[in-house]
Amino acid sequence: MDLACPKCGRIYTEGEKCPNCGVALTRDWSGKVAVIDPEKSKIGKEMGINLKGIYALKV
Numbered sequence: 001m002d003l004a005c006p007k008c009g010r011i012y013t014e015g016e017k018c019p020n021c022g023v024a025l026t027r028d029w030s031g032k033v034a035v036i037d038p039e040k041s042k043i044g045k046e047m048g049i050n051l052k053g054i055y056a057l058k059v
């Protein structure tokens with residue numbers, strides 16, 4: 001199962017810590033959103049995302 005960072009919401013398929021935030025990843029997340037272009041993405045802006053990737057909607 002994929003893990004998400006509780007801080008930035010980014011989803012990882014492996015690892016135990018978020019390389020960006022340095023916090024432990026959690027299994028307790030729901031919803032998945034792909035941010036392709038953070039600068040143009042409305043949801044990306046709302047979530048404060050500035051890196052493209054897969055993010056959890058709720059962590």
Ligand SMILES: [Zn+2]
Pocket residue numbers: 005006007008009010018019020021022
């Ligand atoms: Zn993070």
